[in-house]
Amino acid sequence: MTDAATLFGLCAAGLVGLGVYALIVNPQPLRKILAFNVVGNGVFVLFGAVAYGGGALGWGGDPVPQALLITGIVVAFSATALAVALLLRLFDETGSATLASDAPAKPDADAGEA
Amino acid sequence: MTTTPGGLLLVLAVLVPFVGVLAGFALGGRNAQRVATLTILAGAGVAIAIAAAMARSGDALVYLLGGWAPPLGIALRADGLALVMMLAVAVVILGIGVYARADFGTPAAVREARAPLVFWTLLLAIWGSLNLVFVSGDLFTLYVALELLTFAAVPLVSLDGKADTLRAALRYLLYALLGSVFYLLGAVLLYGAYGTLDIQLLSQRIVPEPATLAAAALMTAGLLAKTALFPLHLWLPPAHAGAPAAASAVLSGLVIKGSWFLVVRLWFNVFPGVVNLQSAQLLAALGAGAILVGNVVALRQERLKLLVAYSTVAQIGYLFLMFPLAFGAAAGLDASDALTGGMLQAISHATAKAAMFMAAGLIYLALGHDRIAGLAGVARALPVSVLTFALAGAALMGLPPSGAYVAKKLFFDAAAGSGQWWWELVLDVGGLLTASYVVLVLAHALCPAADPIEPRKPVSRMAEGAALALALCSLLLGFVADGAISLDALSSALTLSDLWSAILLVVGGGALAAALGHRLPPLAVGDAVVALGRPLRRAMLAAGGMLAWTDGMLRQWPVAGLALIAVAIAFGAAILTGR
Numbered sequence: 001m002t003d004a005a006t007l008f009g010l011c012a013a014g015l016v017g018l019g020v021y022a023l024i025v026n027p028q029p030l031r032k033i034l035a036f037n038v039v040g041n042g043v044f045v046l047f048g049a050v051a052y053g054g055g056a057l058g059w060g061g062d063p064v065p066q067a068l069l070i071t072g073i074v075v076a077f078s079a080t081a082l083a084v085a086l087l088l089r090l091f092d093e094t095g096s097a098t099l100a101s102d103a104p105a106k107p108d109a110d111a112g113e114a
Numbered sequence: 115m116t117t118t119p120g121g122l123l124l125v126l127a128v129l130v131p132f133v134g135v136l137a138g139f140a141l142g143g144r145n146a147q148r149v150a151t152l153t154i155l156a157g158a159g160v161a162i163a164i165a166a167a168m169a170r171s172g173d174a175l176v177y178l179l180g181g182w183a184p185p186l187g188i189a190l191r192a193d194g195l196a197l198v199m200m201l202a203v204a205v206v207i208l209g210i211g212v213y214a215r216a217d218f219g220t221p222a223a224v225r226e227a228r229a230p231l232v233f234w235t236l237l238l239a240i241w242g243s244l245n246l247v248f249v250s251g252d253l254f255t256l257y258v259a260l261e262l263l264t265f266a267a268v269p270l271v272s273l274d275g276k277a278d279t280l281r282a283a284l285r286y287l288l289y290a291l292l293g294s295v296f297y298l299l300g301a302v303l304l305y306g307a308y309g310t311l312d313i314q315l316l317s318q319r320i321v322p323e324p325a326t327l328a329a330a331a332l333m334t335a336g337l338l339a340k341t342a343l344f345p346l347h348l349w350l351p352p353a354h355a356g357a358p359a360a361a362s363a364v365l366s367g368l369v370i371k372g373s374w375f376l377v378v379r380l381w382f383n384v385f386p387g388v389v390n391l392q393s394a395q396l397l398a399a400l401g402a403g404a405i406l407v408g409n410v411v412a413l414r415q416e417r418l419k420l421l422v423a424y425s426t427v428a429q430i431g432y433l434f435l436m437f438p439l440a441f442g443a444a445a446g447l448d449a450s451d452a453l454t455g456g457m458l459q460a461i462s463h464a465t466a467k468a469a470m471f472m473a474a475g476l477i478y479l480a481l482g483h484d485r486i487a488g489l490a491g492v493a494r495a496l497p498v499s500v501l502t503f504a505l506a507g508a509a510l511m512g513l514p515p516s517g518a519y520v521a522k523k524l525f526f527d528a529a530a531g532s533g534q535w536w537w538e539l540v541l542d543v544g545g546l547l548t549a550s551y552v553v554l555v556l557a558h559a560l561c562p563a564a565d566p567i568e569p570r571k572p573v574s575r576m577a578e579g580a581a582l583a584l585a586l587c588s589l590l591l592g593f594v595a596d597g598a599i600s601l602d603a604l605s606s607a608l609t610l611s612d613l614w615s616a617i618l619l620v621v622g623g624g625a626l627a628a629a630l631g632h633r634l635p636p637l638a639v640g641d642a643v644v645a646l647g648r649p650l651r652r653a654m655l656a657a658g659g660m661l662a663w664t665d666g667m668l669r670q671w672p673v674a675g676l677a678l679i680a681v682a683i684a685f686g687a688a689i690l691t692g693r
Contacts (some may be wrong), residue, residue: 018297023292024675032288039295043302050306067306068254072298075261079291082265086272086284093277099285099671 008049015042029090029097033083040076044069115189115314120167124249126160127200132492138235150234154211157241161204168197176251184312187637189251191313195457196248199375202461203244206367206468209584210237213472214360216574229273233361239266240364247372253301253311253384256376257294260340264290267369271353282352285671289349292678293373296336300329306534313383322388327689328383334397335682339378340373343434344404345677346450347427348669354423359475363420366426366459367468369576371460374433381437382453393688400681402540404431409547410661413554413627418474420482421551422467429463430519434546435537439528444636455524458591462500462517466509466588470673472581473502477559480569486555491563498578502585507552509588512545513616517591549623557627562617 023032028097051065091097134153138146167444168175174193181187192200214237218230243266247261255288264287272283305311307325320326356365381389408428415421436456476499477492478484493500512518529537628651667673 020292020675020679023288026671027671029284029288030556036288036295037290039292040298043295043299046299047305050302062309065302068305068311071254071258075258079261079287080263082268083284083287083291086268086280086287089272089275090277090280090284093275093280097290099281 005049005052008045008052012042012046012049015039015045018042027098029083029087029099033080033087036083037076037080040072044072047072115176115178117178117181118171118173118176120164120171121175121190123160123164123167123261124175124177124192126250127157127164127245128190128242130157130160131238131245133389134238135235135242138231138238141302142231143226144230146231146234146305147215147218147220150211150238153238154207154241154598158204158208161200163199164192168192168194184252184315185649188255189312189314190249191251192249195375195378195453197409198457198461199248199371200245202464203241203248203368203371205465205587206363206584207237207241207533209465209468209580209587210360210363210472212580213363213577216577217358217360217475228275229358232340233358234269234274235268237364240270240369244368244372247375251313253313253316257301260297260373260376261294262563263369263372264294264340267365268339270365271357273358273361274356276356278352279356282356285366286349286353289346289674291434292675293336293339293341293346295517296332296339296678296682300331300333300336300456303329303332303654307528313379316384317386319333320384320387322689325472326385326388327686330380330388330393330689331682331686332494333380334377334685335678337377338400338681341370341377341430341433342427343400343430344407344427345668346398346674346681347404347408347430348671348674350427351420351669354426354471355417355419358371359419359471359478362423363468363471366423366471367464370426371464374430374460377434378453378456382440387580388689390689391438391441392438392691393685394441396684396688397437398435398439399536401431401434402537404428404434405540405544405547407661407665409544409551410658411665413547413551414658414662415487416487417475418555419471420488421486421555422470422474425470425510425548425551426467428544428548432459432521432541433463435525436528438534439525439537440508451524452528455521455528458517458521458524462521462588464510465584465591466506466516466518467500469581469585469588470506470510472577472584473499476577476581477503479571480573481567482570486558489555489558492560493559494562495567495569496578497584499573500556502578502581503559504552504556505585505589506584507548507556509585509591511548511552511619513589513619515592516589517594517601518588520592532572546622546626549619550626551623553620554627555626558623642662 016039019035019037019042022035023039026032026035047065047069051062051069087097131153134149134157138149141149141258164175174191177190179188179190183189195314197656199485204487214233218233220227220230240263243259245265247256247263250256250259268283268287268290271286272279301311303325306314306322307329308319310319312317339346349503354362357365381394405428407429408424412424412428415424433456436452436459439452439455440450477496480496480499481488481492511550512522522545523540526538529535668677
């Protein structure tokens with residue numbers, strides 16, 4: 001049982017790492033939104049692993065994290081919806097979806113500036 | 115633990131604003147504003163009732179949801195800290211509610227306009243979320259409350275629907291989400307280690323071990339990102355400067371206090387046995403960076419609203435200076451005078467900054483622009499607004515008898531008591547820099563114009579009055595605080611030495627403004643001084659340019675993302691090495 005929890009924990013760490021990397025490196029807002037979801041899922045998997053391992057209480061299958069997790073998923077979903085709505089509105093206004101506004105417009109402004 | 119008498123009021127404090135949100139949406143149109151007015155009055159009544167109930171019982175109010183005690187159930191709990199924040203927020207919301215009637219009335223010709231409907235409902239949503247942040251006794255409920263706060267705040271940034279403000283809103287949302295994911299990760303680690311998220315139970319069970327340490331570092335860093343403490347402030351200036359004035363006042367005065375309050379909760383109530391002096395020094399060092407960079411960059415702005423926004427970046431720094439000062443002689447954080455000072459600073463800033471944004475908004479409305487160099491003559495056209503700006507500025511500088519002045523006194527005492535003289539230096543330099551941009555703006559505003567200004571739009575007397583009232587609240591807060599915490603700081607408030615230091619502050623600020631500001635106020639300096647000061651000014655401008663460049667770099671997304679991780683690691687290291 002502990003092994004499964006460890007495995008899930010490692011998966012969670014991997015997801016969080018990937019997501020944070022993408023969130024920082026990718027300049028496109030849509031990818032940032034997806035990356036946020038990857039990080040969020042990593043945290044949720046970790047919570048699942050904590051519940052499965054029983055955590056401090058030592059029960060197998062602690063139900064409290066499951067309840068919190070569902071709330072967390074709802075929050076993440078609302079956040080994604082809000083971000084996508086803003087992005088669509090931005091696209092309607094400007095015809096492009098980029099966050100690079102107050103960076104000084106350089107002729108060689110390439111990737112990396114989000 | 116049981117529900118105390120009056121505990122139900124805590125539920126009302128959260129519920130009343132949210133009922134207002136739903137009713138406002140359901141009824142729609144101009145009813146949203148009517149609902150908001152009623153809700154604001156009702157909510158203020160609830161806040162006063164909570165204060166009365168706490169004064170009667172002399173202890174914290176507790177409400178157990180469904181009658182289940184933690185760890186199974188969830189508790190709402192209001193202590194003194196929560197109470198003062200709730201009262202302060204109620205006052206500021208009241209002021210903003212009066213001010214915004216002029217800006218966000220629904221025009222007579224239409225049934226429903228987008229901006230007013232959104233503004234009034236989200237104003238209530240922000241209030242409800244803030245009250246939830248203040249009374250939650252549970253780290254997960256706090257997470258939900260913080261997210262609600264962010265979701266309510268982000269649309270306020272882009273109320274006018276222009277591309278720039280949409281971009282600012284999206285940046286704000288994404289960075290805040292990154293911060294809250296860090297916070298949630300920390301909460302999960304704590305649950306894994308201790309099997310509860312209730313603040314009181316956690317504080318009894320918590321021991322310094324790797325999981326706790328990681329949780330403390332992650333949660334602190336995540337919350338700092340949401341508070342926009344330097345160097346994690348990339349989203350704040352465009353978001354706060356681009357929003358309509360009433361919304362800026364909410365965002366700058368209130369919203370950032372939510373996540374700041376949570377840092378205070380965590381450090382003083384959850385982690386007092388885990389955090390140490392080193393990590394507190396790090397927190398205050400970031401604050402000092404905020405004060406230096408924020409103030410200098412504010413001084414270099416050409417637009418008034420951006421100046422005020424950068425002043426917020428700096429003032430957030432002050433809010434974090436109390437942490438090392440609160441480490442008393444006994445090892446560990448305790449609820450000392452420094453904490454009182456920090457709370458005073460927060461309330462003082464909430465009222466003063468809201469008033470300042472309101473005044474800037476009125477000036478913008480009348481002139482049609484807010485370029486600082488073009489402010490000449492505005493003091494004649496809008497005397498009340500300029501007076502409001504000056505009073506709010508005086509409150510931010512910490513002139514007596516403002517709340518910030520009492521806070522500064524408390525900080526000085528704590529610094530002297532614990533031998534941390536360097537924070538006194540930071541406070542002094544910060545006050546001087548604050549004075550400099552206030553003097554700069556006033557020097558321009560007080561200049562006579564070549565021809566008198568005709569306001570483009572009539573300025574609402576009520577809006578001017580609301581802004582002035584908030585500025586006066588901030589300036590007179592010292593008297594209230596004096597009654598409440600019975601310290602003798604104010605009895606010496608009007609002694610000669612304090613008068614001198616106030617004059618010195620203003621004169622020094624003027625000199626700094628002349629040296630560092632982009633455009634010299636035309637009446638401030640004579641030719642001889644200019645000739646003498648030219649090399650000095652060149653050096654100062656170069657230094658200011660360096661700081662502005664640093665600020666620009668830090669506000670690039672990749673840099674800010676890495677900075678967040680670096681801050682988290684630095685806190686982890688500071689806590690680890692201190693033991």
